[in-house]
Amino acid sequence: MSDTPVADLSYEAARDELVETVQRLETGGTTLEESLALWERGEALAQRCQEWLDGARKRLDDVVAERQGD
Template sequence: MSEIAVEEMSFEQAMAELERVVGALERGDVALEDSIALYERGAKLKKRCDQKLKEAEEKVAAITLDGEGNPLGTKPVEGL
């Protein structure tokens, strides 16, 4: 099974992988060098999740604006 590049992951894929990385780091059962590599991967995964959330927020904002950019009555969206 080939590993998906972080840059190509969906939000859900990146979040699941990030949870796996955090779990491994919290258990502390990996060697120091492996911990460093996991931490670096975790940082990339967090950045990807942040990017995908920002994209989603921008899409929601675009949906709640009319063609001229005026608000149509925006309200917070659960989970974003």
């Protein structure tokens, strides 16, 4: 698990860490406390990825709307 604040991660970094986090949770072998920390980090990472995707969608929609207005 990275110490980098989730808000500072690029989409790719957040996605890659999310994949690693899910794999660690699926593998097991962690304490309940560690599992909870992984789950919380995973939720934050998933939200960060969604924020990036929503931002990208808005930018694309804005460009399309601008071109349709020309």
